Amino acid sequence: MAMTLEEYIEQTILPQYDAFDGGHRRDHAEMVINESLKLAREHGADERMAYTIAAYHDLGLRYDRETHHIHSGKILLADQALRQWFTDEQLLIMRDAVEDHRASAKHPPRTIYGAIVAEADRQIDPVVVVQRTMAYSKKLLPNADFNTLYQRSKEHLLEKYAEGGYLRLWLNSERNVQGLNNLRAIIRDENRLLALCREWHESVNH
Numbered sequence: 001m002a003m004t005l006e007e008y009i010e011q012t013i014l015p016q017y018d019a020f021d022g023g024h025r026r027d028h029a030e031m032v033i034n035e036s037l038k039l040a041r042e043h044g045a046d047e048r049m050a051y052t053i054a055a056y057h058d059l060g061l062r063y064d065r066e067t068h069h070i071h072s073g074k075i076l077l078a079d080q081a082l083r084q085w086f087t088d089e090q091l092l093i094m095r096d097a098v099e100d101h102r103a104s105a106k107h108p109p110r111t112i113y114g115a116i117v118a119e120a121d122r123q124i125d126p127v128v129v130v131q132r133t134m135a136y137s138k139k140l141l142p143n144a145d146f147n148t149l150y151q152r153s154k155e156h157l158l159e160k161y162a163e164g165g166y167l168r169l170w171l172n173s174e175r176n177v178q179g180l181n182n183l184r185a186i187i188r189d190e191n192r193l194l195a196l197c198r199e200w201h202e203s204v205n206h
Contacts, residue, residue, distance in 0.1 A: 126186050
């Protein structure tokens with residue numbers, strides 16, 4: 001019996017996330033898949049395309065973080081196995097959507113599929129965002145003390161998530177709007193932000 005699309009992705013694609021950093025492991029990919037399917041249903045988009053885009057969206061992390069979205073799109077388009085389920089036109093749309101998912105993208109997504117995966121990829125759980133930001137600061141500055149990590153993390157949070165930051169919500173899903181509002185409240189409250197960052201730092205140093 002021929003393998004289904006779901007079996008192929010479960011067995012061949014998702015296991016690749018096990019090698020990535022803690023914020024981009026399989027649980028992240030599965031979260032983006034689930035949210036993408038929900039948004040696809042809400043917006044009348046092809047669920048199989050949305051599912052596949054979400055599964056491939058971060059595979060380019062095997063190369064680097066800064067251009068991973070471009071590499072991820074290339075990986076999707078080059079995967080010959082997908083041609084048994086999708087047309088050339090669909091695959092090009094899917095590649096573009098993967099390329100458009102970056103929060104720092106300077107242009108809006110080119111299609112509804114790009115908007116879906118970008119929105120699904122925004123995990124705006126305030127505590128998780130702060131923890132992941134501290135973890136990435138630690139990865140960049142492995143020998144830095146707490147104050148250095150905190151300052152770097154605070155600057156990133158302000159640049160990305162604060163009012164006027166570069167993060168964009170293309171579909172304004174209720175989950176993300178509420179999460180962003182809650183995160184901004186934490187960013188404005190220096191004592192609360194400091195406490196969350198210190199809590200993370202102590203948890204990984206004991």
